[in-house]
Amino acid sequence: MSRLCLPLSVVLLCGLVRPQQLLLPGSCNFEMGTCGYISDPNYGRWSINEEGHLITVDSIYLEDQEQAILVSPVLDQRDWSCVRLVYQITGRGSLQLHSRPDSDNFDYRLWTANKSSDSWLIASVDLPNTTIPYQILLEGRPEQGSENSVAIFEIHIVPGYCIECNFEEHHLCGYSNSWNPNVNWYVGGSVARESNLLENHTSNNQRGHYMYADSVYAKQFQEVAKLTSPMTTAPMEGCLSFYYLQDQERGNIFSVFTRDQLGHYEEIWRPEVYTTADWTLVSVDIKAPHPLEVVFEVAFNSARGGYVAIDDISFSPVFCHTDTEPTFDPAIANCDFENGLCLYYQERAESKAWSVISVKPNAYRIGDHTTGTGSFLLANTRFTSRPGYVGRLHGPFLFGNHKYCLRFYYMLHGFRKVDNALVVYIYDENNVAQEKVWSLTDTSHAVWTEVEITYMKPMLTKIVFVSICKNFWECGLIAIDDITVSLGDCQITAASLPFQCNFENGVCGYIQDKKGDQADWLRVQGHTPTSFTGPRGDHTTGAGYFMYIEASLMRPGDRARLLTSDLRGSSSLQCLIFFYHMYGSGTGILSVFLRHGSKEKDTLLWRRRGEQSVSWMRAMVDYYCDVQHQIIFEAIRGPSLRSDIAIDDILFKRGPCEDSSDITPYSGSSEYFNEIEN
Numbered sequence: 135m136s137r138l139c140l141p142l143s144v145v146l147l148c149g150l151v152r153p154q155q156l157l158l159p160g161s162c163n164f165e166m167g168t169c170g171y172i173s174d175p176n177y178g179r180w181s182i183n184e185e186g187h188l189i190t191v192d193s194i195y196l197e198d199q200e201q202a203i204l205v206s207p208v209l210d211q212r213d214w215s216c217v218r219l220v221y222q223i224t225g226r227g228s229l230q231l232h233s234r235p236d237s238d239n240f241d242y243r244l245w246t247a248n249k250s251s252d253s254w255l256i257a258s259v260d261l262p263n264t265t266i267p268y269q270i271l272l273e274g275r276p277e278q279g280s281e282n283s284v285a286i287f288e289i290h291i292v293p294g295y296c297i298e299c300n301f302e303e304h305h306l307c308g309y310s311n312s313w314n315p316n317v318n319w320y321v322g323g324s325v326a327r328e329s330n331l332l333e334n335h336t337s338n339n340q341r342g343h344y345m346y347a348d349s350v351y352a353k354q355f356q357e358v359a360k361l362t363s364p365m366t367t368a369p370m371e372g373c374l375s376f377y378y379l380q381d382q383e384r385g386n387i388f389s390v391f392t393r394d395q396l397g398h399y400e401e402i403w404r405p406e407v408y409t410t411a412d413w414t415l416v417s418v419d420i421k422a423p424h425p426l427e428v429v430f431e432v433a434f435n436s437a438r439g440g441y442v443a444i445d446d447i448s449f450s451p452v453f454c455h456t457d458t459e460p461t462f463d464p465a466i467a468n469c470d471f472e473n474g475l476c477l478y479y480q481e482r483a484e485s486k487a488w489s490v491i492s493v494k495p496n497a498y499r500i501g502d503h504t505t506g507t508g509s510f511l512l513a514n515t516r517f518t519s520r521p522g523y524v525g526r527l528h529g530p531f532l533f534g535n536h537k538y539c540l541r542f543y544y545m546l547h548g549f550r551k552v553d554n555a556l557v558v559y560i561y562d563e564n565n566v567a568q569e570k571v572w573s574l575t576d577t578s579h580a581v582w583t584e585v586e587i588t589y590m591k592p593m594l595t596k597i598v599f600v601s602i603c604k605n606f607w608e609c610g611l612i613a614i615d616d617i618t619v620s621l622g623d624c625q626i627t628a629a630s631l632p633f634q635c636n637f638e639n640g641v642c643g644y645i646q647d648k649k650g651d652q653a654d655w656l657r658v659q660g661h662t663p664t665s666f667t668g669p670r671g672d673h674t675t676g677a678g679y680f681m682y683i684e685a686s687l688m689r690p691g692d693r694a695r696l697l698t699s700d701l702r703g704s705s706s707l708q709c710l711i712f713f714y715h716m717y718g719s720g721t722g723i724l725s726v727f728l729r730h731g732s733k734e735k736d737t738l739l740w741r742r743r744g745e746q747s748v749s750w751m752r753a754m755v756d757y758y759c760d761v762q763h764q765i766i767f768e769a770i771r772g773p774s775l776r777s778d779i780a781i782d783d784i785l786f787k788r789g790p791c792e793d794s795s796d797i798t799p800y801s802g803s804s805e806y807f808n809e810i811e812n
Contacts, residue, residue, distance in 0.1 A: 158291040160209050160217075160270060164189045170207035171289075176700065176762075178202035180274065180286075191274035193227070193282040204272040204286075208236070212263060214451075216296040217270065218305060219257040219289055223250050225282035231259055232271040237706045239786055240633040241271060244367050254287055258296035258308035258364035295449040297363045297374070297428055301343045308364035309345070316353050317434055319361040322346040322443060342445075347432040349386070349439030356433050361444075363428040365395070370422045373454030374402075376447040377413040382440035384408055387433040390418065392426045395626055399429070413445065417454035421536075423621035464538060467529045467597060467619040470504045471511050477530040478617075487525025487601060488513050491613070495747035497717065503543045503582040503615040503673075506713075506751035510615035512547075513556070513601040523609075529597040531563060532619065537590040539624040540597060540617075543582045543676070544574070547611035554602035555610025558587065563594040574612070582615065582750075583676035586624040633701070633786040636674040637681055644681075647695035647766070653688045655681045655696045655769070655781075667718030668778035673750040681767075682780035685720070688771040696767045697729070701786070703761045709789035710739075710755040710765060713782045716746040720774025724781075726755060730763035739765075744772075750782065754791040 162169035165187050173179045178199035180189050191202040221229055228248040232241040245259045261270075274284035299307035301321065311319045323343040347359040380388060390403040403418045420426075432442045469476035471490055480486045491512045493501040502510040513525050532538065544556055558572040571587050597619070603609035635642035637657055646654045659679050662668030664686055672680040683694045714724055723743045727736035740755045765786075769779040 156293060158209075158211055158215055158293060160206050160211075160291045161289055163187060163288045164286070171204050174203040174205055174271075176203075180204045188285055188287060190283055190285040191276060193225075193276040193278055194280060196276070201273050201275040204274070205234075206270045208267050208269055209291075210267045211261070211291075212265060213293060214263045214295055215261045215291055215293055216298075217257075217259040217261060217289065217291050218296075218308065219259065219272075220254050220287040220305070221247070221257065222254050222285045222287070223247065223276075223283075224285070225250060225276065225279070227274065227276035227282050227284050229275075229284050229286075230273040231257075232273065233261065234269045234271055234702070235264070236267045237704050238788055239701055239704045239706075239708045241702070256305050256308045256364075260296050260367045261291070262368050295370075296366060297370075297447065298449055299363075299447045301345055301445065306345075310362050310364075312360035312362065314357065314359060316351045317347060317349060317357045317359040317432070319345050319347050319359050319430070319432075344443050344445035345430075346441055346443035348441040349382075349434035350437055352434040352437050352439055355435055357435075359432045359434075361430040362393075363447075365427050366425045369424055370420050370426055370449070371453075372420060372449060372451040373417055374420050374428065374447070374449050375415065375417045375454065377415055377445045378405070378410070379413050379443040380405060380408065380410050380440070382408045382442065383435070383438060385435055386439045387431075388442045389431050390416075391429040391431060392420060392422060393429055394422070394424055394426050394623065396623060398623070408440075419453050419455055420449075424623070424626040462533050462536065462621075464532055464536075464619040464621055467532060467540075467617065469617045471502070471509045471615060472504065475511075475527075479528050481526040481528065487523065487603070488527050488599075493749075495749065495751065497745065497748050499748070500545065500580055500582070501747065501749040501751075503545075503750075504752070506747060506749040510545075510613050512611065512613045514603050514609050514611055523603040525601045525603070527599040528561070529599075529617075529619075531594050531596050534591055534593045534595065537588065537622055539620045539622055540571075540587040540589065541584065541619075541624065542617040543584055543615045545582050545613045545615075546574070546579050547613065554604070555612045556614070557600045557602070558585075559598045559600060560589060560591060560595050561598050562591075563596075567598070568593075568595065574610070578671075578676070581671040581676045582673070583671070584674070588624045633698075633784075635784045636782065637672075637679040638674060641681070643699040645697045645699065647697055650693075651695040651768075652692040653683060653694040653771075655694050655767075656684055657681055662778045662780075664718075664775055664778060667721070667776040669715040669717070669750065669780050673713045673715075673782040680715075680780050680782040682715075682778055683769045683771065685718075685771050685775050685777035690722075690771055690773050693768055693770045696781075698765045700762050700764060701759075703730075703759050703763055704788075705760055707756055707758050707789035709787050709791040710757065710784075711752065711787070711791065712767075712784040713750045713752055714742070714746075715750050715778075715780040715782075716742060716744070717748045718745060718772075718774075718776030718778060720772040720777040721745045721779065722772030722777050723768075723770040724779050725768045725770075726753075727766040727768060728757055728759060728763060729766055730759060730761050732761065736766060756790050 164182055178191060178196040180191050180202050182189050230243055231245040232243050234241045245257060276282040276284050299309060321343055345361055388405055389401055391399045391401050393399050430444055466477055469478055480488055488511050490509050492509045493499045495507060502508040556574045559567045560569045560571055562568050568591060571589055601612055641657060657679055661670045672678040716724060721744055726740040728739055729736045739757050767781055771777045
């Protein structure tokens with residue numbers, strides 16, 4: 135067997151002479167200035183080191199600011215690109231990278247780091263292709279105190295995907311070796327040698343570079359070397375290609391895996407031979423609806439196990455195999471029941487247990503989860519006296535070999551026994567139940583509660599909702615709404631959008647007005663303490679957090695104002711969506727205002743007065759502002775203690791709103807605004 139013999143100088147990164155990769159606009163090494171990058175004047179300043187090649191933000195120079203934001207020049211790169219960022223966090227602090235699309239009112243966070251390091255670190259961040267010009271923002275947040283700082287050494291923007299690499303750069307494209315005392319991945323090439331077995335594939339000579347793992351120092355059974363790509367910042371679906379060279383003893387293993395953010399591995403390729411005569415091209419399809427890492431793993435059984443080398447890793451958004459199943463959109467199984475049953479159907483047309491129900495806003499019955507004024511599905515409304523009845527609601531078929539995230543909301547009406555009130559099964563194409571994936575176990579009533587289920591089956595499957603009605607006393611009156619199915623694990627697909635806040639992990643940068651009001655908004659979980667006012671649970675999950683005013687802590691006419699952090703402003707119409715809860719005989723006023731510096735008076739965008747419903751209600755408000763501004767949520771207490779007002783699930787997005795017309799509530803004043811005052 136041919137052996138791989140390379141001098142020590144080959145495996146050292148320092149001193150290697152390598153060709154410079156093509157750099158795109160927005161790249162900067164801060165040697166001759168800032169390359170068009172500027173500090174946002176509304177925050178602290180980034181400072182260039184006097185000796186160059188370094189830009190920093192230090193806590194001692196921030197004064198009363200919490201962060202410094204470095205803004206790139208406008209970039210107009212239509213193809214997929216990758217930001218390679220060399221940075222260091224000293225002490226306590228964080229560094230974030232954002233994308234700021236033109237015409238958007240907000241920035242997208244692409245990457246964040248908060249771990250302190252004694253050396254420079256490398257981050258690789260994907261910038262997906264777009265037709266909209268954009269800027270990138272680097273937000274440094276050193277915590278208060280001495281010796282806390284954030285520094286950037288280089289910003290390189292290169293064409294292609296971050297998982298692509300030919301290993302000609304010193305940073306190795308952000309690939310990392312999982313250190314093992316005996317076997318590891320090393321850099322090969324760069325010097326002439328007697329054997330031509332491992333000529334670099336890219337340059338077809340003996341001066342190029344590749345990565346290799348050798349068994350010569352293996353001492354134990356199954357010694358493993360892992361080479362891991364940077365985590366992508368976007369879903370990856372397409373063709374992964376690379377070249378490999380292998381000369382291994384039988385029984386040793388070379389495999390390629392993907393690993394998601396939860397640490398779950400999936401093997402995507404393994405060679406069929408133990409030895410290749412030359413560099414061999416491999417193409418393998420990846421279908422990942424979430425970010426991932428690619429892991430090249432070699433396991434040796436002895437010091438005579440052989441070696442493996444890889445080179446020229448590339449990626450294409452086009453699948454490499456014609457028999458690859460096309461991208462499938464599981465949204466065909468989504469339904470909010472606003473227009474019937476969507477693609478769901480009941481098992482027997484002559485005896486339907488599930489009925490579409492609409493409830494107008496009132497103080498006694500909770501409406502749907504989607505808007506508070508729409509429709510939902512209710513089981514057993516007419517069959518409570520039929521013992522032994524089983525009502526099944528079948529969904530559309532979904533392809534096998536995909537991991538799915540099923541989400542839906544349920545609500546239990548009344549106070550009957552809830553055994554078997556709702557069960558969820560996965561059925562195959564032969565109408566055979568494969569697995570019971572969820573059943574109702576709690577006894578919460580009159581609250582829309584979220585359910586998340588992750589499942590995966592090898593065959594064609596469908597979701598089936600089942601409600602069993604044994605007799606009058608064991609027949610739960612159960613409602614469901616807002617069914618969604620997406621690809622991937624629920625824990626990964628739960629990421630929030632920019633300027634979306636459900637208050638589950640804090641207040642998202644919202645600010646209490648300490649000067650213009652008499653009270654504060656409170657962040658709470660569960661029901662509010664005063665009877666006959668306030669929600670029983672939040673809108674997001676039914677068991678999470680929301681913001682509200684506690685009327686018992688305020689006097690009639692007192693107001694509480696909650697402000698967003700500064701919004702950038704844009705040239706396009708914006709849509710504000712939020713849910714509000716105004717239930718109680720003494721409920722006051724909830725208003726939304728627009729504030730910006732050029733006007734002395736805040737502009738009223740939307741208002742509701744008096745009791746609206748026992749349900750969470752959706753509001754959709756169009757507005758326009760092309761300068762930096764804030765949105766204000768103002769609640770005014772009414773004449774009695776039954777005046778709690780709550781908000782939840784706030785979202786800003788590029789407008790106009792799909793439907794900005796609110797349904798007129800059943801009570802209260804006729805003071806309804808959805809316009810900008812001049």
